[in-house]
Amino acid sequence: MTEPATSPQGLPFDPEERIDLLLGHLGTRREGLGEREAARRLEQYGRNEIRRREGRGWLRELARQFTHPLALLLWAAAALAAGGGMGALAVAIVAVIVLNALFAFAQELQAERATEALREFLPPLARVRRDGEVAEVPASSLVPGDLLLLSEGDRISADARLISGSVEVDMSPLTGESQPVGRSSARVRPASSPLEAEDLVFSGTLVTAGEAEAVVYATGMSTQLGRIAALTQRVRGEVSPLQVQVNRAARLIALVAVVAGVAFLAFGTLVARLPLADALVFAISLLVANVPEGLLPTITLALAVGVRRMARRRALLKRLTAVETLGSTDVICTDKTGTLTEGRMVVSRFWAGGEELVPEDGREKEVGEPFSALLRTAVRCSNARIERSAEGWERRGDPSESALLAAAAALGEDVERAQEERSERRRRLYHFDARLKRMTTADEEPDGALWYHSKGAPLELLGRCARVRTPEGERPLSAADREAVREAFERYAGSGLRVLGFAEKRAGGMQPEEERDLAEEGLTFLGLAALEDPPRPEVADAVARCHRAGIRIIVVTGDHGLTAGAVARRVGIVRGEPRIVTGAMVDGMKQAELDALLREERELIVARSNPETKLHIVDALRGEGHTVAMTGDGVNDAPALRRADIGVAMGGSGTEVAREAATMVLTDDSFSSIVAAVEEGRVVYDNIRKFVTYIFAHTTPEVVPFLIYALSGGAVPLPLTVMQILAIDLGTETLPALALGREPAEPGIMERPPRPRGRGILDRPMLVRAWLWLGLVEAALVTGGFFYVLLSAGWSPGEAVGPGSPLHASYLAATTMTFAGITACQIGTAFATRTSRASLRQIGVFSNRLLLWGILFEVLFAAAVIYLPPLQRIFGTGALGVRELLVLAAFPLVVWATDELRRAFVRRRAGWPEGPA
Structure with a gap:
């Protein structure tokens, strides 16, 4: 056996x-x-249930926030501070770690409910x-x-x-x-x-x-359904590009901080002959100065702002780092139904006797034969219902049937009355038969006669017809009539429309036939209805913006290839004859064949796709270095939504399964919202680079004072204390940095190609600008300010400035001048980093009012640290006089002017216009 x-x-x-x-x-x-x-x-x-595999617990997710690379670096700094007897500094650093971890955890916390949502489908x-x-x-x-x-x-x-x-x-x-x-x-x-x-x-x-x-x-x-659930559970989310870049930045910062700390610890003890305790304080201070404590909270808050801004554009993001990932998206794999289209069927046109009739909503028309008979049959041969509402017709039942009812109502049929009389007048229902491809009802008309009304696949229904109704009346069906019907059907079907045929006949008696075959023979053919799921009106413009932005669009749908191709052509995704492949063809390809297909066919449509098809496409595109956004609304889309860089689910028409598996949910289900979200992602990426440049620029003036202290062998006292560094990193620079994260989009942001997947936020030009250009200018200014105050008080190298010495008050004022100088330079840096090339005149001084408020807070915070006695004791500051304040007033102008000259040189070399952007 x-x-x-x-x-x-x-x-x-x-x-x-x-x-x-x-x-x-x-x-x-x-x-x-x-x-x-x-x-x-x-x-x-x-x-008979969908079982769920347990995901990571919330404790593990919370612990992950405390073991982020930058967090680990801060833990090391806190440990060194505690070991060096600087308890207050250690507590402050730990507070920074805890607050940032809790905030990030609150923003990222998301239950793994995709499989739970699958259960709701049963x-x-x-x-x-x-x-x-x-x-x-x-x-x-x-x-x-x-x-x-x-x-x-x-x-x-x-x-x-x-x-x-x-x-x-x-x-x-x-x-x-x-x-x-x-x-x-x-x-x-x-x-x-x-x-x-x-x-x-x-x-x-x-x-x-x-x-x-x-x-x-x-x-x-x-x-x-269970197979898809298992597949969804096996697919794990990937680390976002921003997370990779932040980790890379953390490693770079850690390397610089550790190497600098060890090198100058050795230098301080062996060359400068500093006491070991002083050298250790110096090394810890150098480490703290190199670590931008405000970077993580600033990035987290900026991303949260981006999430809120996207929500106003109908895109809800469930993971903060996805904001930046959107900006690097260079391929969008989109479904057709509900994303490119409205997700509802409408009658495009009726055809009868060689003539067409196009419905117009809200306007009744006088229609003659055979269209009146066709509309009557469409209303009778239906199980759907429509109800009038303030927004139009509310539909219930089969989408095609309800679309026919709405079109008939628009053309003058009393559909509401027909629906009320349906159960009373219907004598027999011959259900739709997938093998026969038709449905028939037997209905008693107002005159008492019994009529059969049929609809179904046009050519199959035509084969059951013996007569045809024309504007001139009813007559026998000829070969020419059959050919005319066939030509109309093929023309509409070739355009991606769904075509239905209609027929009727008067029954020979008052009782419907028991045998269906007898009821459906010798029918009179009435005509055709061509239905479509119309493209959303705003999609064509969004597609054009994608093309200008260098973003490729691939249609991956469960629909028929001709239907998808017709819609893609209408909205501009394809311009010529696209390559149409089926999901089965994709699944049968070798990896090299699929890679070649995706690489060489720029206009591609994947029809009849399945869950594995979408996964194969996402994996192949990501393997080629692309950042992929995948849309979906069905249960079958969940695995691919999890695997893609950005999974985009439909909030209105989509399933809960898709929404839980996705990274982004569109509240209006529109493709144009994806494009708007990509634009916002690009803005967020640019703005992150702006405030990272702003934050990094202050590292140099924070490190240089310690170098002066070490190189002088202690003859020059520390120009800046570690607590003052924390006041800068977590106090004065935070709000302006956040305001830079709210910069509006720069002109032409959607005219440039997507950035490569591997390109990080930190690159050589940005670090050179931050550390060696803006940073050195700031360092020169603040160092000069420190020596100006100390020398004006009569200090000479090596002279004591500690507590109890005559120069101690002057020393406190000098360190305060360093702190205030960095704060003043921050103002100039904030205006300079608002753009990488354009001049301040081009973007406008007052175009970012949040930055002005941030600068006001920065000035008030610095004033409180400098002049309030309780804060003076905590941060080791002293009051500054009028002369010092006048000197500080020039610092922002100098920093901004030097970078403005640099940008003007860059524009001239690149041939950029000098006029308004």
């Missing part, structure tokens, strides 16, 4: 084998399982046949072998094989395909994959029409 075939889902049988064999393998019969057998199988197979109850009787049981208690009864409006509870009847099923949660698909127990042809099998239905999908009976062959994690 041969072993049964194994299915793609790992089942020990093939769910598409002969039905008698399948029933035998499942140990069931057409009367269904017995209650005791169902209970036994429930113990054997477990409950209905609470299911109708089954057990022991020959129909019963309603909890869906979680379904077992393989149960006979499942399906009808319109049911959400399917398990994977099953139809054994009788036919249904239309909304497969979009699993495949992304917008149109319901037919499923029938009478399989016509073999399928290339289970999802395309004509006689299989799947857990989580919705029956939109028809009735059928099916045998359950898979439950829980063995279903297609």
